[in-house]
Amino acid sequence: MSDAPIASGASAGVVEIGRPRPASEVAMRLRANSEYVVIPVLALAIASGLFALFLLAVGKSPIDFVAYVWRGGFGTAFSLQNTLQRSAPLILTALAVAIPARIGLIMIGGEGALVLGGFAAAALAIPMIGRAPPLVALGLMSAAAIAVGALWVGLAGFLRYARGVNETISSLLLTYIGIAIMNFFVEGPMRDLSNPNKPSTKPIGDAYMVGKIPGTEVHWGFAVGLGLCVALYFLMARTTFGFAARVTGGNYRAALAQGLPVGRIIVACSAIAGGCAGLAGFFEVVAIQGRANASLAAGYGFTGILVSFLARHNPLVIPPVAILFGGIVASGGLIQRRMDLPDATVLVLQGFIFVVLLTSETLYGRFAIFRPAGERDRR
């Protein structure tokens, strides 16, 4: 099945080495790179137009829709903070797609790693309640969440390398298995019987809950997500490891011929991805839910796939895209109530954007305006 590496903007940097630098280098780069901004924005606009037609077809007003997304997601201080809070898991699950994409793998196991990471954090917290000081407990819980997530997606990476198992299918299968494992414990051995409404683990208690970033209503997961985006950008763009990973993604055989530890690179990138998603689960439990239950599988892992593709798998672009979608997700409730639309409306919008975005891949390299004179024959 197709493993063609997803075109990465950063890989252009590899080619640049050693070429004489003309005076207008910066302008030319700007011109060439603006293609990677213009085309996704164009795709977003076309998808929004199609979605507007869809709304008109079912007898709803697209203008109302935009107004409610603005009001529910961005318009007030409260809604904006809610949006930032929801974008935290999206940032982390988008990273879980973006890092493997750099080595040419399409991993979509973020949802499973998120659920198991959150569950691991809660499961570890319950026996520690009242015994371990919060900082120690939170350290251990986050480590457990990262480790479990890393194991889960890392497994898909390992199977890809060792057995040639298609990582897209295996990572999604692992998601279903991960959700089943959590459901098994939450509805069985670890169920909190004092809570008859919804099968959940026992609450982890207020002492182990993570607070808000001072002066805001946004939990620390958002800040951690931003930090990880920067850190992982540097890891992939500026380190030897990142270079080796990009070579592996660009040309697998060349990487093998160079003697790069391809297997370790694939497993490491997958594990980093899973760790990010696991961390998203950790923050969902310690900052929002307070316990592990089926609410963890809220679809953040799937929206994260779209966020990463729209950001062209660039960690630095992920946060703004995640905030955009965090706002759309956050306004879902308002849209549902005020416009009498099903909660799946947001899914339909995401579907439109995703399909148009991938279709727009065909436009790259088609517009001469992005090719400085003399470079038009390259590529």
Next chain:
Amino acid sequence: MNAAFDTVLIAMLGGAIRVSTPFLFVALGECLTEKSGRVNLGLEGTLVLGAMVAYAFSYQTGSPWLGVLAAGVAGSALGAMHGSICGLPRVNDVAVGIAMMLFGVGLAFFFGKPYIQPSAPRLASIPLGFWASGANVKSALEVNPLFFVGVLIALAMGWSLRNTRWGLIVRAVGDSAPAARAMGISVNGVRLLTTTVGGFLAGVGGAFLSLSYPGSWNQGLSSGQGLMAVALVIFARWNPLRCVLAALLFGAAGALGPSLQAIGVTEGYYFFNAAPYILTLGIMIATSSAKHSVRDMPGELAMAR
């Protein structure tokens, strides 16, 4: 103990046939698509949309078979969309499949909301167990006609892929696009057609879910059957007849949880429900290899690796 064992065995046999039908249709659709050298991972979305459309049409018109047809048409529409998008240069078919999966599921949930409550007329089953005395055997052998339709399609597809001009064209496109192009065949046209027909079959598989077993429409109706069916095609080595056997095996695995529940074993219900996923993963690990491509794999799929 022995009686309980028999109950489980009979329930699993009946369950295997019931549960396997959607697997069979999706797998046949994907098999045809992959034979032409393209992968459609979006059949999970097609399956869910097919289930919703079939239920809605059956409810509105009172005829479940019209529902089946409508599900097929909706599935073809999604298939045609996938096929035409992937015909453009530089577009990744696996990624488009993921997008189509989200799109199909989103549309199904959006339009399916009003149909969660009402009950639509369902497809009648053929009571093949009329000769038996036990109620268990009787209910196990209530086989839906769609299962036989699926088996017939498998036979027809297997035969025509091998023996007809059309089959040759599909295989040529799937084994070597440049060679097919040199023969004057429109590669994208053939792939668009196979993806559309594949989508039709997956939509019909969805109709079985909502109109026969489990036989209602809700948002948790399919959780990964469409995806497992795609993996199943690899296991069946791109042979429609082996798809039937593989679907039955998956059906038996899927029937394990409910069968054990029938005799009162509820312990580990979620783990038994996870059995098909674990089986799929196990089979993928066993049949794949890092060193060489899988036996009988269409050449175009192997080259993309």
